[in-house]
Amino acid sequence: MNRKGKAVLYSYLLGAVLLLILWEAVALLMQRPIVPTPELVFAKMAHVFASSIAVHAAWSLWRIAAGLALAVLAGFPLGVVMGYFPKADRYLAPLVYLTYPIPKIALLPILMVLAGVGDLSKIVMIFLIIVFQVVIAVRDGIRAIPAEAYYPLYSLGASFWQVLRYVIFPATLPNFITAVRVAMATAISVLFFTETFGTQYGMGFYIMDAWLRVNYLEMYAGIVVLSFLGLFLFSFIDFVEGRVCRWQKQ
Amino acid sequence: MIEVKHLSVRYASQQNSDAEALADISLTVPTGTVCAVIGPSGCGKSTLLKVIAGLIKDFEGEALINGRQVDTKAVTIGFMPQNYGLLPWRTAEENIRLGCRIKGKWQQKDEQRLRELTSLLGLEGLLKRYPHELSGGQQQRVSLARVFLLRPDILLMDEPFSALDAITREEMQDVFCIMHEREQLTTILVTHYVEEALYLGQQIVLMCSSPGRVAEIIDNPWDAGTIRRDQLEFFRRGQQLRQKIKALGGQEHE
Numbered sequence: 001m002n003r004k005g006k007a008v009l010y011s012y013l014l015g016a017v018l019l020l021i022l023w024e025a026v027a028l029l030m031q032r033p034i035v036p037t038p039e040l041v042f043a044k045m046a047h048v049f050a051s052s053i054a055v056h057a058a059w060s061l062w063r064i065a066a067g068l069a070l071a072v073l074a075g076f077p078l079g080v081v082m083g084y085f086p087k088a089d090r091y092l093a094p095l096v097y098l099t100y101p102i103p104k105i106a107l108l109p110i111l112m113v114l115a116g117v118g119d120l121s122k123i124v125m126i127f128l129i130i131v132f133q134v135v136i137a138v139r140d141g142i143r144a145i146p147a148e149a150y151y152p153l154y155s156l157g158a159s160f161w162q163v164l165r166y167v168i169f170p171a172t173l174p175n176f177i178t179a180v181r182v183a184m185a186t187a188i189s190v191l192f193f194t195e196t197f198g199t200q201y202g203m204g205f206y207i208m209d210a211w212l213r214v215n216y217l218e219m220y221a222g223i224v225v226l227s228f229l230g231l232f233l234f235s236f237i238d239f240v241e242g243r244v245c246r247w248q249k250q
Numbered sequence: 251m252i253e254v255k256h257l258s259v260r261y262a263s264q265q266n267s268d269a270e271a272l273a274d275i276s277l278t279v280p281t282g283t284v285c286a287v288i289g290p291s292g293c294g295k296s297t298l299l300k301v302i303a304g305l306i307k308d309f310e311g312e313a314l315i316n317g318r319q320v321d322t323k324a325v326t327i328g329f330m331p332q333n334y335g336l337l338p339w340r341t342a343e344e345n346i347r348l349g350c351r352i353k354g355k356w357q358q359k360d361e362q363r364l365r366e367l368t369s370l371l372g373l374e375g376l377l378k379r380y381p382h383e384l385s386g387g388q389q390q391r392v393s394l395a396r397v398f399l400l401r402p403d404i405l406l407m408d409e410p411f412s413a414l415d416a417i418t419r420e421e422m423q424d425v426f427c428i429m430h431e432r433e434q435l436t437t438i439l440v441t442h443y444v445e446e447a448l449y450l451g452q453q454i455v456l457m458c459s460s461p462g463r464v465a466e467i468i469d470n471p472w473d474a475g476t477i478r479r480d481q482l483e484f485f486r487r488g489q490q491l492r493q494k495i496k497a498l499g500g501q502e503h504e
Binding site: 157 | 329331348
């Protein structure tokens with residue numbers, strides 16, 4: 001690992017330690033079962049992770065991955081069309097602007113009727129949250145490409161696919177990744193909410209179930225795992241960005 | 251051979267529709283020669299280049315490459331814009347290969363030529379770098395390597411050396427001369443440096459502005475690269491050309 005990687009690792013460790021100290025202090029001050037000390041929670045987590053939490057985490061991860069994949073598959077091409085062809089944008093922009101501000105969670109009742117209360121409605125919900133951010137980010141990324149950037153390819157008689165591959169795709173990648181990163185946090189929160197019903201699996205179910213059983217240690221273990229899940233997803237996005245946007249590093 | 255016949259370009263501006271960028275331009279660049287286009291800024295030099303490069307399609311008159319209408323798919327055009335046209339997200343090496351890749355004419359023997367060009371242009375050790383990690387002169391060299399590896403039918407350069415400092419600029423002009431001696435590409439070079447036009451052009455096209463048109467076409471008696479910049483004759487020619495450009499600038503304000 002290089003020096004920069006180590007520095008990042010240390011800063012994360014420091015953040016985790018500070019959080020743990022704060023937690024410990026609050027737990028010791030309050031002395032109530034609703035705020036157990038971290039060592040109890042971690043002991044519980046070590047005990048139940050492999051036997052029960054892991055499968056719930058895997059289900060949540062799957063829903064996020066599927067929703068994200070669908071959002072990219074639909075959002076990226078739409079963003080390209082809107083960014084590259086101003087005429088298409090003129091007709092599509094009002095549609096996007098009208099639907100983008102609707103809180104997606106408000107569509108949940110409709111989704112539940114149309115897609116059922118199972119996996120599909122949860123995945124579609126994540127899709128709906130991420131897709132708009134992707135469309136807007138890709139479109140604006142393309143608009144920000146100066147006309148001169150296309151000249152070498154145009155004068156070589158490049159096809160649209162070549163322009164897409166050599167200019168549009170790499171130029172919009174940083175914007176696109178940022179959009180996914182921003183949408184991810186919302187997606188995780190909403191996923192938690194949708195997992196509290198209609199399923200026996202997922203971190204949302206696990207945490208709410210532990211709460212109803214008044215098993216606070218398990219509930220906290222679930223919350224900690226959810227936090228690690230988020231950390232894993234963000235680190236993964238950072239890793240991908242570092243690999244595909246190497247040219248951006250100064 | 252590049253032929254431009256009675257070329258006029260109008261810009262569709264917001265206020266009035268007949269803002270004329272170029273009016274009745276005619277010029278011929280014989281195969282294997284360098285034509286330097288010089289004139290005040292805003293005289294449409296770059297517009298002229300863009301028409302020949304196939305970037306502007308809305309024009310009157312004719313622009314012919316080897317006797318045929320400009321068709322970016324049919325002919326190979328090496329276009330070097332002012333900012334060198336390197337893709338920031340590709341390494342120097344990938345940028346050099348880009349021309350051949352797009353044209354789909356990458357061959358095994360090009361690998362050998364790439365090595366040759368790299369050493370000739372002094373780019374060894376820089377190939378894995380990204381454009382922003384290179385100096386202006388190095389980016390220029392990468393851009394030159396790209397067009398010369400491509401072996402285009404014509405080469406179009408838009409103020410290729412103007413962003414460089416004076417010393418690097420003269421160095422790059424010499425590099426260009428060496429490359430031109432080797433490859434003999436039919437070239438149009440737009441510049442606003444009198445010395446550059448005299449040094450590199452076998453034909454100098456003097457343009458004046460509003461609307462952009464050809465004021466004079468001067469045959470430059472020297473072959474590119476064989477004259478020395480410190481010769482008195484070179485200096486005298488430079489002064490003459492400067493006078494002419496100044497005179498044109500005067501007309502402009504009448």
